[in-house]
Amino acid sequence: MTDPHPAASRGFSTSEFERRTDAAQKIMAQCGLDAMLLTTEPEVRYFTGFDTIFWLSPTRPWFVVVPSKGKPIAVIPEIGAPSMSLTWVTDIRTWLAPRPEDDGITLLTDTLHEVMPNDGTLGLPMGHETHVRMPAADFRRLQSGLDGISIADGTDVVRSLRMVKSEAEITKIARMCSIASSAFADLPNHIKAGDTERQAFAKFKIDLLQKGADDVPYLVGSSGPGGFTDVINRPTDRVIIEGDMLLLDTGSLYDGYSCDFDRNFAFGHASDAAKTAYDLAWRATEAGLQAARPGITTTELWATMGKVLEDGGCSGHQIGRMGHGLGMQVTEWPSLMAGDDTMIEADMVLTLEPGLAFGDGKMMLHEENIVIREGGAELLTRRAARDLPIIT
Amino acid sequence: MTDPHPAASRGFSTSEFERRTDAAQKIMAQCGLDAMLLTTEPEVRYFTGFDTIFWLSPTRPWFVVVPSKGKPIAVIPEIGAPSMSLTWVTDIRTWLAPRPEDDGITLLTDTLHEVMPNDGTLGLPMGHETHVRMPAADFRRLQSGLDGISIADGTDVVRSLRMVKSEAEITKIARMCSIASSAFADLPNHIKAGDTERQAFAKFKIDLLQKGADDVPYLVGSSGPGGFTDVINRPTDRVIIEGDMLLLDTGSLYDGYSCDFDRNFAFGHASDAAKTAYDLAWRATEAGLQAARPGITTTELWATMGKVLEDGGCSGHQIGRMGHGLGMQVTEWPSLMAGDDTMIEADMVLTLEPGLAFGDGKMMLHEENIVIREGGAELLTRRAARDLPIIT
Numbered sequence: 001m002t003d004p005h006p007a008a009s010r011g012f013s014t015s016e017f018e019r020r021t022d023a024a025q026k027i028m029a030q031c032g033l034d035a036m037l038l039t040t041e042p043e044v045r046y047f048t049g050f051d052t053i054f055w056l057s058p059t060r061p062w063f064v065v066v067p068s069k070g071k072p073i074a075v076i077p078e079i080g081a082p083s084m085s086l087t088w089v090t091d092i093r094t095w096l097a098p099r100p101e102d103d104g105i106t107l108l109t110d111t112l113h114e115v116m117p118n119d120g121t122l123g124l125p126m127g128h129e130t131h132v133r134m135p136a137a138d139f140r141r142l143q144s145g146l147d148g149i150s151i152a153d154g155t156d157v158v159r160s161l162r163m164v165k166s167e168a169e170i171t172k173i174a175r176m177c178s179i180a181s182s183a184f185a186d187l188p189n190h191i192k193a194g195d196t197e198r199q200a201f202a203k204f205k206i207d208l209l210q211k212g213a214d215d216v217p218y219l220v221g222s223s224g225p226g227g228f229t230d231v232i233n234r235p236t237d238r239v240i241i242e243g244d245m246l247l248l249d250t251g252s253l254y255d256g257y258s259c260d261f262d263r264n265f266a267f268g269h270a271s272d273a274a275k276t277a278y279d280l281a282w283r284a285t286e287a288g289l290q291a292a293r294p295g296i297t298t299t300e301l302w303a304t305m306g307k308v309l310e311d312g313g314c315s316g317h318q319i320g321r322m323g324h325g326l327g328m329q330v331t332e333w334p335s336l337m338a339g340d341d342t343m344i345e346a347d348m349v350l351t352l353e354p355g356l357a358f359g360d361g362k363m364m365l366h367e368e369n370i371v372i373r374e375g376g377a378e379l380l381t382r383r384a385a386r387d388l389p390i391i392t
Numbered sequence: 393m394t395d396p397h398p399a400a401s402r403g404f405s406t407s408e409f410e411r412r413t414d415a416a417q418k419i420m421a422q423c424g425l426d427a428m429l430l431t432t433e434p435e436v437r438y439f440t441g442f443d444t445i446f447w448l449s450p451t452r453p454w455f456v457v458v459p460s461k462g463k464p465i466a467v468i469p470e471i472g473a474p475s476m477s478l479t480w481v482t483d484i485r486t487w488l489a490p491r492p493e494d495d496g497i498t499l500l501t502d503t504l505h506e507v508m509p510n511d512g513t514l515g516l517p518m519g520h521e522t523h524v525r526m527p528a529a530d531f532r533r534l535q536s537g538l539d540g541i542s543i544a545d546g547t548d549v550v551r552s553l554r555m556v557k558s559e560a561e562i563t564k565i566a567r568m569c570s571i572a573s574s575a576f577a578d579l580p581n582h583i584k585a586g587d588t589e590r591q592a593f594a595k596f597k598i599d600l601l602q603k604g605a606d607d608v609p610y611l612v613g614s615s616g617p618g619g620f621t622d623v624i625n626r627p628t629d630r631v632i633i634e635g636d637m638l639l640l641d642t643g644s645l646y647d648g649y650s651c652d653f654d655r656n657f658a659f660g661h662a663s664d665a666a667k668t669a670y671d672l673a674w675r676a677t678e679a680g681l682q683a684a685r686p687g688i689t690t691t692e693l694w695a696t697m698g699k700v701l702e703d704g705g706c707s708g709h710q711i712g713r714m715g716h717g718l719g720m721q722v723t724e725w726p727s728l729m730a731g732d733d734t735m736i737e738a739d740m741v742l743t744l745e746p747g748l749a750f751g752d753g754k755m756m757l758h759e760e761n762i763v764i765r766e767g768g769a770e771l772l773t774r775r776a777a778r779d780l781p782i783i784t
Binding site: 010039051052053054056057058059071079082083096098100101103124125126127128129130131132133134135137140153198202205206209210214218219220228230232233234237247251289320321324329331332335337339351384 | 493
């Protein structure tokens with residue numbers, strides 16, 4: 001069987017990790033950061049290539065230090081050493097975790113003192129969409145062991161780098177979007193009125209895996225007569241019946257890179273209100289597709305889609321975030337919303353996600369994934385049908 | 393088709409959430425905590441029933457406050473209000489997230505001042521296996537807005553409660569363990585030499601979903617000639633051949649509760665060294681099964697299994713953690729290891745997971761899931777075969 005989806009090789013070349021590290025070190029120098037401390041999965045993977053689902057276990061912390069020069073240093077539990085040694089990282093320091101009385105803190109402190117001046121500044125992502133993945137008590141211990149080293153917010157280093165994707169990253173997202181587009185296109189062949197939400201979602205998930213997704217960590221949605229009222233639900237045992245609307249929204253993974261888009265379906269028939277809401281969301285997305293290009297801001301792009309919704313009768317209150325960055329995570333910086341004001345650049349991967357409320361508190365949500373090129377937006381998803389698909 | 397697996401109803405009764413909250417409030421009173429702040433998925437779900445995969449998105453923080461009396465209070469992004477309103481929680485306070493300049497911090501601060509004395513103590517899980525899931529800069533802002541309120545480590549509140557499971561929780565884990573046991577039993581019918589690791593793992597994952605797992609978030613393992621050297625890997629494109637050993641280890645979910653166990657297979661034939669290592673790990677597990685009961689400590693249970701490994705020729709250095717708690721997360725408190733010293737109680741759900749190195753750096757890992765009853769351990773998994781299964 002020929003593979004109908006865009007090719008994407010697995011992993012990254014060492015030169016890609018070198019480029020990422022060099023770029024981070026340039027920004028660190030501009031910001032006066034002598035090293036960066038990374039504690040979360042996407043950041044560790046971004047700089048090292050270390051790719052394991054072991055992060056699901058809350059038991060062990062994992063640390064990566066990006067010094068001002070040279071390669072990242074891994075300070076990790078011994079159990080991760082074989083996997084980390086397959087990456088480009090060569091300086092791998094381990095301890096036998098779990099060891100609650102000193103779960104890597106001494107090892108990390110020593111490493112930081114080794115690579116930083118005594119009065120240096122350590123960058124740590126502390127801003128929006130970040131958290132510090134280690135026990136707060138251990139973080140306090142780390143701080144007190146740093147002596148003259150101070151900690152500053154290093155969010156901008158990872159944010160500015162991760163927002164703009166390499167071609168290798170884009171091909172992985174493009175492949176995943178193509179696989180999910182095929183699964184959405186086939187969905188009417190698999191699901192029918194009479195299925196429970198749980199059955200319908202399970203069939204979709206299995207089809208995604210059979211079509212080549214590595215994993216389907218994110219799958220939410222909802223069904224209801226004439227529409228649905230919630231868009232972040234897990235499926236329930238509710239039986240889908242004629243007259244229902246159904247939304248499925250997936251963040252599936254190919255080689256650690258995500259799609260994030262949804263599709264709407266009606267069963268048997270649809271109300272004029274639902275068709276009108278679908279049309280409005282479709283047109284708002286279309287306006288976003290036409291407008292997205294380097295040199296406008298996320299807020300201008302948001303306003304362009306918002307104008308379509310407002311002209312269609314939505315109140316300003318309903319118009320919140322209408323898209324976001326996409327990559328290793330199902331949602332990433334930036335946000336398409338008022339006040340974000342991020343300048344859009346070539347090779348950003350974004351979702352366009354206009355939504356609105358209609359009728360009696362029902363919701364309509366469209367979503368497409370795009371990559372920004374010099375000439376404008378390129379669709380990574382196969383565009384949603386022009387008219388609300390009706391499964392009969 | 394009749395369902396061959398133990399029945400487990402979905403969700404929990406309101407009285408279960410009341411019991412959990414009452415129990416937490418009793419411990420909080422003993423510890424001098426006037427309220428608890430919860431920021432992570434399992435804790436929020438434990439006290440509210442709020443169950444969404446939306447946590448995968450790093451964009452928004454979610455807060456739950458457990459006051460000294462009365463029901464938990466949700467302080468959450470507006471997008472979660474419909475789902476939260478389906479739970480037993482009635483006091484739901486929302487803001488339009490994302491709002492980086494004040495992402496719920498004012499709302500949370502006001503809520504804490506409302507339910508706590510001005511010089512009160514706020515419990516926050518800060519210990520081993522916890523983290524604070526909100527931007528560190530926002531946490532600093534929260535702290536400075538608390539005025540006279542101090543923050544103390546509240547890990548013991550959630551740790552002591554979550555370690556001992558209710559019957560409703562145990563039935564969900566039992567059902568998941570049964571489903572995965574069936575999938576492991578059927579595995580030799582699905583996979584064969586010539587499959588890549590990725591193909592073999594994908595078939596196993598799809599079979600788990602078809603047999604009734606809601607999701608398969610955790611699936612790791614490895615293959616290699618005569619054994620494998622890494623136990624936390626994702627599958628690769630390596631082709632499995634005659635003479636290989638294969639390990640699969642899954643944390644699959646039923647209604648938000650996890651199994652966590654593995655199985656070993658050989659292809660075509662196995663070396664005496666591998667058979668001996670398998671036998672040793674099997675007997676260590678058996679010793680753990682016999683020894684596990686209320687009134688001994690996690691460290692004594694660990695030592696019992698370790699003695700078998702040591703008698704079999706393993707050095708002390710190799711004998712690290714040999715199991716852990718299991719529930720909403722694939723690994724939970726406590727740890728079966730030196731220094732843990734947690735008193736084992738009835739209705740704890742644990743993994744027994746003795747492992748050893750053999751031959752040229754190869755690893756052998758066994759794992760079973762048990763519930764502790766007054767009379768001893770009850771297996772939730774179907775016991776691993778007495779001899780190393782060979783797929784021919």
